[in-house]
Amino acid sequence: MNSSQIDKDSYAEQQQLEAVLAQTIAIANSKVDAVEVAINKSTGINVSTHHGETENIEFNSGGALGITVYQNHKKGTASTNDLSPQSIEQAINMAIEIMKYTSPDPYSGLGDQDQMAFECPDLDLFYPSDLNVERALQQAALAEQAALTYNSHIKRSDGGYFSSGYDIRVYGNSYGMLQGYRTSSHSLSCCVIGEKDGQMERNYAYTSSRDINELKTAEYVGREAAKRTTEHLGSQQIATMQMPILFSPEVATGLIGHFASAITGSAIYKKSSFLLNQLGESIFPDWLTIQELPHLLKGVGSAPFDGDGIKTYQQNIITEGVLQTYLLGSYSARKLSTPERPLKSTGHASGIHNWRLLANNQTQSFDELLKTMNKGIVITSLMGQGVNQVTGDYSRGASGFWVENGQIQYPISEFTIAGNLRDMYRHIIAIGDDIETRTNIQTGSILIEQMSVAGK
Numbered sequence: 001m002n003s004s005q006i007d008k009d010s011y012a013e014q015q016q017l018e019a020v021l022a023q024t025i026a027i028a029n030s031k032v033d034a035v036e037v038a039i040n041k042s043t044g045i046n047v048s049t050h051h052g053e054t055e056n057i058e059f060n061s062g063g064a065l066g067i068t069v070y071q072n073h074k075k076g077t078a079s080t081n082d083l084s085p086q087s088i089e090q091a092i093n094m095a096i097e098i099m100k101y102t103s104p105d106p107y108s109g110l111g112d113q114d115q116m117a118f119e120c121p122d123l124d125l126f127y128p129s130d131l132n133v134e135r136a137l138q139q140a141a142l143a144e145q146a147a148l149t150y151n152s153h154i155k156r157s158d159g160g161y162f163s164s165g166y167d168i169r170v171y172g173n174s175y176g177m178l179q180g181y182r183t184s185s186h187s188l189s190c191c192v193i194g195e196k197d198g199q200m201e202r203n204y205a206y207t208s209s210r211d212i213n214e215l216k217t218a219e220y221v222g223r224e225a226a227k228r229t230t231e232h233l234g235s236q237q238i239a240t241m242q243m244p245i246l247f248s249p250e251v252a253t254g255l256i257g258h259f260a261s262a263i264t265g266s267a268i269y270k271k272s273s274f275l276l277n278q279l280g281e282s283i284f285p286d287w288l289t290i291q292e293l294p295h296l297l298k299g300v301g302s303a304p305f306d307g308d309g310i311k312t313y314q315q316n317i318i319t320e321g322v323l324q325t326y327l328l329g330s331y332s333a334r335k336l337s338t339p340e341r342p343l344k345s346t347g348h349a350s351g352i353h354n355w356r357l358l359a360n361n362q363t364q365s366f367d368e369l370l371k372t373m374n375k376g377i378v379i380t381s382l383m384g385q386g387v388n389q390v391t392g393d394y395s396r397g398a399s400g401f402w403v404e405n406g407q408i409q410y411p412i413s414e415f416t417i418a419g420n421l422r423d424m425y426r427h428i429i430a431i432g433d434d435i436e437t438r439t440n441i442q443t444g445s446i447l448i449e450q451m452s453v454a455g456k
Contacts, residue, residue: 044165146222244376265332274392294353307350
């Protein structure tokens with residue numbers, strides 16, 4: 001089946017799902033005050049190879065219809081994989097039965113009607129592929145081959161992986177809001193193991209895109225995986241000290257991810273965040289702005305509406321270092337509202353949407369960041385879960401490179417970096433122009449003035 005036919009078939013399937021949801025809403029509306037329904041139908045393939053031989057082939061196709069009913073501030077939820085009228089009615093009745101046994105919650109209910117996405121812009125997110133299993137396996141094997149022939153230090157492969165698929169997402173509720181959209185995703189990755197002087201290292205590389213034609217080549221992915229592995233061979237240990245730390249883009253995204261987690265509505269109303277009562281306060285340096293772009297064409301995190309059906313919109317999360325908003329869904333907005341400060345959903349019931357870090361006059365190339373740091377550590381990978389979201393205390397095992405005189409000297413491993421996220425954010429010196437574009441958070445390398453390093 002070619003991509004054009006997949007496009008037509010998936011569009012027809014979206015229309016069918018919208019019709020099913022419309023019928024579900026109509027049935028539930030006759031029984032309860034309000035209802036919201038959603039379905040995410042996924043279709044795709046995942047394959048893996050090991051030293052060129054087929055290891056795994058997986059086809060996936062499915063998605064459950066979720067039904068949530070509301071009555072007198074009570075809520076009940078049920079789901080079904082069977083979209084026949086009889087099964088849907090049974091699921092509705094089950095949700096109503098569950099609702100009877102829940103306690104009233106004054107904050108539950110549909111989102112505000114005036115915020116609903118009654119119109120759904122085309123965000124250019126759907127690029128289906130007619131890729132078959134044979135070609136998918138070929139790509140995974142080619143990546144492995146490129147890695148294994150990179151140099152004599154690459155001893156074996158830990159696998160080549162290719163995935164390709166698409167989602168159909170439809171949401172509707174009692175207000176008459178019923179919208180859907182389609183997304184595609186494709187990725188190729190490779191992981192290899194290298195050895196030098198008895199020391200072994202494992203590393204990987206990957207490429208991903210909405211459009212399969214925009215993936216990097218299998219040869220590039222394989223060579224990059226081998227290059228990363230080889231660069232870390234012969235790693236040394238370092239002493240305990242205080243040093244500047246440069247987070248490479250792939251790990252810098254996680255650093256900002258901790259900030260995103262700390263300002264979610266649920267973390268705030270549960271008082272489980274180190275950023276309580278910080279609206280309007282400086283969190284980052286005054287030259288840094290974090291912008292959210294949910295309607296970015298082809299964006300990894302683009303979406304016309306959130307999990308509550310609330311329309312998404314461009315906004316600044318941080319403006320010149322200052323926190324502008326918490327990340328609120330409809331429930332958390334109501335729970336955190338006060339008569340003095342009423343709040344509305346910010347369109348974050350299902351996460352964030354394409355964050356971009358903007359550094360006014362502070363962006364540097366990676367080599368310039370090394371020169372600015374002069375002496376310190378580049379972090380390329382992190383291990384462990386040593387982040388306390390309540391206190392902001394941060395402690396992670398790490399590996400990377402030792403830097404002196406503004407140049408990388410040798411790889412290092414088996415050390416821990418520690419600090420407090422509040423202090424780390426305030427002491428960001430500069431951000432690189434080597435932007436990571438494959439994730440929901442787009443940032444370059446992040447240079448922090450100083451952290452504690454625990455070595456040998």
